[in-house]
Amino acid sequence: MKRIRSATVLVFVLTVALHTANQDGYGKETRPNILFIMSDDHGYQALGCYGSKVNKTPNLDRIAKGGMRFDRCFVTNSICGPCRAVILTGKYSHLNGFTRNGNTFDGGQQTVSKLLQAAGYQTAVVGKWHLRSDPTGFDYWHILQGQGPYYNPPMKTPEGIVRHTGYTTDIITDLALDWLKNKRNAEKPFYLVYQHKAPHRNWQPGPKYLTKYDGETIAEPATLFDDYEGRGTPAKTQQMTIERHLNPNDLKLVPPKLTPEQRELWDAAYEPKNKAFLESQLEGKDLVRWKYQRYVKDYLRCIDSVDANVGRVLDYLDESGLSENTVVFYTSDQGWYLGEHGWFDKRWMYEESFRTPLMVRWPGVTEPGSVTTDMAMNLDFAETFLEIAGQPIPPDMQGKSLIPVLQQKTPSTWRDSVYYHYYEYPGAHSVRRHLGVRTDRYKLIHFYNLDEWELYDLKKDPNEMKSVYSDPAHADVLKMMKVRLTKIRKKYKDDGPIVDLQADRARNVRTKMVRQFGYADEKPKVLILDGKSPAVREPSSNEVDPSVRPFTVGGWLRSADPNGVLLAQGGESLGYSLYLKKGVPTLALRSDGQGGQLAAPAAIETEDWTHVAASLDADGGATIYVNGESVATKKLFLITGRPSDGLSLGADSGSLVGDYADSFPLRAEVADVRIYWGKTNNRLWRIWLRSKEKLPQ
Ligand SMILES: [Ca+2]
Numbered sequence: 001m002k003r004i005r006s007a008t009v010l011v012f013v014l015t016v017a018l019h020t021a022n023q024d025g026y027g028k029e030t031r032p033n034i035l036f037i038m039s040d041d042h043g044y045q046a047l048g049c050y051g052s053k054v055n056k057t058p059n060l061d062r063i064a065k066g067g068m069r070f071d072r073c074f075v076t077n078s079i080c081g082p083c084r085a086v087i088l089t090g091k092y093s094h095l096n097g098f099t100r101n102g103n104t105f106d107g108g109q110q111t112v113s114k115l116l117q118a119a120g121y122q123t124a125v126v127g128k129w130h131l132r133s134d135p136t137g138f139d140y141w142h143i144l145q146g147q148g149p150y151y152n153p154p155m156k157t158p159e160g161i162v163r164h165t166g167y168t169t170d171i172i173t174d175l176a177l178d179w180l181k182n183k184r185n186a187e188k189p190f191y192l193v194y195q196h197k198a199p200h201r202n203w204q205p206g207p208k209y210l211t212k213y214d215g216e217t218i219a220e221p222a223t224l225f226d227d228y229e230g231r232g233t234p235a236k237t238q239q240m241t242i243e244r245h246l247n248p249n250d251l252k253l254v255p256p257k258l259t260p261e262q263r264e265l266w267d268a269a270y271e272p273k274n275k276a277f278l279e280s281q282l283e284g285k286d287l288v289r290w291k292y293q294r295y296v297k298d299y300l301r302c303i304d305s306v307d308a309n310v311g312r313v314l315d316y317l318d319e320s321g322l323s324e325n326t327v328v329f330y331t332s333d334q335g336w337y338l339g340e341h342g343w344f345d346k347r348w349m350y351e352e353s354f355r356t357p358l359m360v361r362w363p364g365v366t367e368p369g370s371v372t373t374d375m376a377m378n379l380d381f382a383e384t385f386l387e388i389a390g391q392p393i394p395p396d397m398q399g400k401s402l403i404p405v406l407q408q409k410t411p412s413t414w415r416d417s418v419y420y421h422y423y424e425y426p427g428a429h430s431v432r433r434h435l436g437v438r439t440d441r442y443k444l445i446h447f448y449n450l451d452e453w454e455l456y457d458l459k460k461d462p463n464e465m466k467s468v469y470s471d472p473a474h475a476d477v478l479k480m481m482k483v484r485l486t487k488i489r490k491k492y493k494d495d496g497p498i499v500d501l502q503a504d505r506a507r508n509v510r511t512k513m514v515r516q517f518g519y520a521d522e523k524p525k526v527l528i529l530d531g532k533s534p535a536v537r538e539p540s541s542n543e544v545d546p547s548v549r550p551f552t553v554g555g556w557l558r559s560a561d562p563n564g565v566l567l568a569q570g571g572e573s574l575g576y577s578l579y580l581k582k583g584v585p586t587l588a589l590r591s592d593g594q595g596g597q598l599a600a601p602a603a604i605e606t607e608d609w610t611h612v613a614a615s616l617d618a619d620g621g622a623t624i625y626v627n628g629e630s631v632a633t634k635k636l637f638l639i640t641g642r643p644s645d646g647l648s649l650g651a652d653s654g655s656l657v658g659d660y661a662d663s664f665p666l667r668a669e670v671a672d673v674r675i676y677w678g679k680t681n682n683r684l685w686r687i688w689l690r691s692k693e694k695l696p697q
Helices: 002-020 058-066 080-089 112-118 168-183 233-237 260-280 284-320 378-388 472-491 501-507 682-694
Strands: 033-039 068-070 122-127 140-144 154-157 160-163 190-195 326-332 358-361 370-372 417-422 434-439 442-447 452-457 512-517 527-530 536-538 551-561 564-570 575-581 584-591 594-599 610-616 621-626 629-635 647-649 667-677
Touching: 033 284, 033 378, 058 284, 058 326, 058 358, 080 112, 080 378, 112 122, 112 190, 112 378, 122 168, 140 168, 168 190, 168 284, 260 284, 284 326, 326 378, 417 472, 434 472, 442 472, 452 472, 551 564, 551 575, 551 682, 564 667, 575 610, 584 610, 584 621, 594 621, 594 629, 610 682, 647 667, 667 682
Parallel strands: 033 190, 033 326, 068 370, 122 140, 122 190
Antiparallel strands: 068 358, 140 154, 154 160, 326 358, 417 434, 434 442, 442 452, 512 667, 527 667, 536 647, 551 610, 551 667, 564 575, 564 647, 575 584, 584 594, 610 621, 621 629
16 A cells, blocks of 8 residues: 555656646746657667667667667557557547558547647647548648658648658658757747658668668578467468568569659669579578568668668757757657568567567656666557646546656556557458457467467567467466456456457448459350360459458359369469369368368259359358359358469369369350359349340350
8 A cells, every 4th residue: 555655646746846847937838848759660679779680770779878768668559550549549449449550540539639739839740640631739740641652752731732852751850850940939848749651661761771781691580480380370371471472562673663863873772683683593491581681671771761860850959959858759650570470560469569669768857778677558658748748647548657667666556467459350461350468478369350369478488489378287377367358458448349340341342243254245255165274364463352252253154064163263271162063063262271162952954054153241151053043051251361373264273272183174165254242132143144045055
């Protein structure tokens, strides 16, 4: 009890001290300025002050040297837009309404910028915003549109779009400095939000750093060649590997859009490197290593620009005397994979993306060079800004002011666990929805759409290579962590029923025909399948992506030997195939390591034209149709990702979806073969079946 009381007294004394510090008796404002610097996707592994093995960041380190480094600062939902919304509101995603990128932030709600503005602060935001709606609560704003490009960004202001020429990291800094020097009201304290796009994908370095690290080898992380044994489906089915998921733009094999002058510098830097690579014909692990070096070097070059530019702003604070009364924050919207587990990107509750860098310099408050392992969260930033400004913290904000931590007077009642919830699935990189709790030592994760759990002992397994969820020796820990998860979900008001967004999204797919083969001049056109090769092959594309959607596929066929694949898309890990085996129409599905199939109850007559089709509904219910009549139904599952194998008509090209030995080519006449996304309906069947009238006899 005594401890709790002294903590309360401390907070009270501090609050009073801050309130009385507002004015110095002559009406002069003395409340501290707040400079909040946030970059995008800057992992702590790439910061000198965090012991980086891959780069140096002398300017960013100045903030840590003059203040406090947080070694356990976590995010609530590791992805760009949602993190920004959490920082503005001090609330978890489910309460601020911004759960995934692509949402639109409701700027009508309570935000820290509005509260600071109302408290007499000058408020400004420059750089990345990424919340779709315009900023609210800012006296001045000049922001990138969406992700924004690395070069020559058009930027949005209340007066309209302003076009800039140059490197975005430099431009954002020029805007921040211009506001500090020329645009703000110097009579008021300021809250400046200065946010970089860098080092977000696809890591285009600035003109000054295009050849930095050339000829060097950047250290590889210990888990670059992780095989994901020891973890469940999610780690095995994600799409963020350096090996397979970096594209030619990411790897700079294709140059970005640049002015002629910029292009000249770019080509001088990349053309010789690319030529050497193309001639090298690397394979296997050597190729992964090349990709890793290319990716990490470009990533670090982007950080070099951030570091130099933050240095310019810190220099200005020093020269102008503002440093003394300005609290400087540096953080990233979340953490990042620099090849750990073979990955780039973020999203996971695994440490590298869950933890974000945070350094805070507050002269007279933070002890220079101090380090804390107290658990902080991006949920706390809004509350901290408010307390710095001497403002009350609204009771509906969910974080805590970090001021006691900054003063190294963390109360014993400080949080001993953090809660996480990631939503963006289906989505880029195919990371499953998950939630979980982390304590000092343990982490419990629930991938709830799969109902798969993982438990880690971070002391024994800091790289999170082997889940001990099923290990009887951890039964007590598991029990304790499940209790904690239930409690913490309740604490943050995230204990309602879990919505299956996957089925929700599938239900909203509009019925639409996306492909039609064997049809011309408004009538069916017969395609002769020779039983050898497919009549049509089409590479995998976003346009014909069967993932997370209901669909109907099929067509007319006539055959003396009804054996083989009518239509297939995908292969052994993801996809579907509609085929006939001894005359029995069968639908095969593959997704997430599971296979399923549904066969008609009997062989069908195919000597005359017969319509054969299959559909999948939003809940994964499959149906086989013969001449438009349902002949079999069964609950299967949705395909959860886009297959890398393409589409083929008359055989299953590439790796196989169904239970057959080779590509199982069909010998038949086929016509009016269609692929529909969305729910089947009467109109669809009426039109499709009517084409029989125009088939040759
Ligand atoms: Ca980000």
